[in-house]
Amino acid sequence: MKKRIPRIGIGGPVGCGKSMLIERVVPILAKNGYRISIISNDVISKEDADRMRQNLATNQGLLPENLVIGVATGGCPHTAIREDPSINLSVIEEIENEHSDLDLIIIESGGDNITTTFSPALADYFIYIIDVSGGDKYPRKRGLGIETCDLLVINKIDLAPLVDANLDIMERDAKTVRKNKPYVLVNCKTDEGVDIVARHIIEDVLFEQPPKKIITNAK
Numbered sequence: 001m002k003k004r005i006p007r008i009g010i011g012g013p014v015g016c017g018k019s020m021l022i023e024r025v026v027p028i029l030a031k032n033g034y035r036i037s038i039i040s041n042d043v044i045s046k047e048d049a050d051r052m053r054q055n056l057a058t059n060q061g062l063l064p065e066n067l068v069i070g071v072a073t074g075g076c077p078h079t080a081i082r083e084d085p086s087i088n089l090s091v092i093e094e095i096e097n098e099h100s101d102l103d104l105i106i107i108e109s110g111g112d113n114i115t116t117t118f119s120p121a122l123a124d125y126f127i128y129i130i131d132v133s134g135g136d137k138y139p140r141k142r143g144l145g146i147e148t149c150d151l152l153v154i155n156k157i158d159l160a161p162l163v164d165a166n167l168d169i170m171e172r173d174a175k176t177v178r179k180n181k182p183y184v185l186v187n188c189k190t191d192e193g194v195d196i197v198a199r200h201i202i203e204d205v206l207f208e209q210p211p212k213k214i215i216t217n218a219k
């Protein structure tokens, strides 16, 4: 019987760091022995998929090049991950038919707005990312993604002083609007917090019990 490979959906506004988070998390997962495929949705181009393939597959050899797949969705980004995820589901079907030994499929949404969510038919676990560059009013202003995701990532914390964003306020509001569901403050440039994202994936999606002492990106 065909194996159903666990799937993570990663959503968030344009430029918040979805691809970069994948580029920093996949090395940790690969070093810990997990075999991964990446599907990157974009509205028009396949630029982020090409960048991830070059970095993770060609340069680092962490996964085969044909397992980083770009999908140009054409229309509204959340349509392809929620209302009609058939384009992504057909890519997944091909992956499951040809690479049944994989542990995880990561699906990046095209950059969208704060109402993004993934259809449960597409993703088993939903990571939503915001970055601090819009100021500290999010997560307080809420939004479906921020409130309902399994893990909220607040990225680009290095930029907080430049935009007068108060990280304490963002943390306080994340706790309140998410009713204590998990969130992580991340800097994808330095890897701060990325190991915590990896740990959530290992424990909550791959159900590694007891949790491994994970190998990180640290040199």
Ligand SMILES: Nc1nc2c(ncn2[C@@H]2O[C@H](COP(=O)(O)OP(=O)(O)O)[C@@H](O)[C@H]2O)c(=O)[nH]1
Pocket: 012, 013, 014, 015, 016, 017, 018, 019, 020, 021, 048, 111, 155, 156, 157, 158, 159, 186, 187, 188, 189, 190
């Ligand atoms: N300063 C800073 N820049 C970041 C961080 N994460 C991502 N970026 C930059 O943000 C830009 C958009 O990142 P990308 O991953 O392509 O965003 P996506 O559109 O959500 O996939 C790139 O220029 C990244 O280098 C971070 O933690 N700090």
Ligand SMILES: [Mg+2]
Pocket: 018, 019, 020, 048, 108
């Ligand atoms: Mg991207």
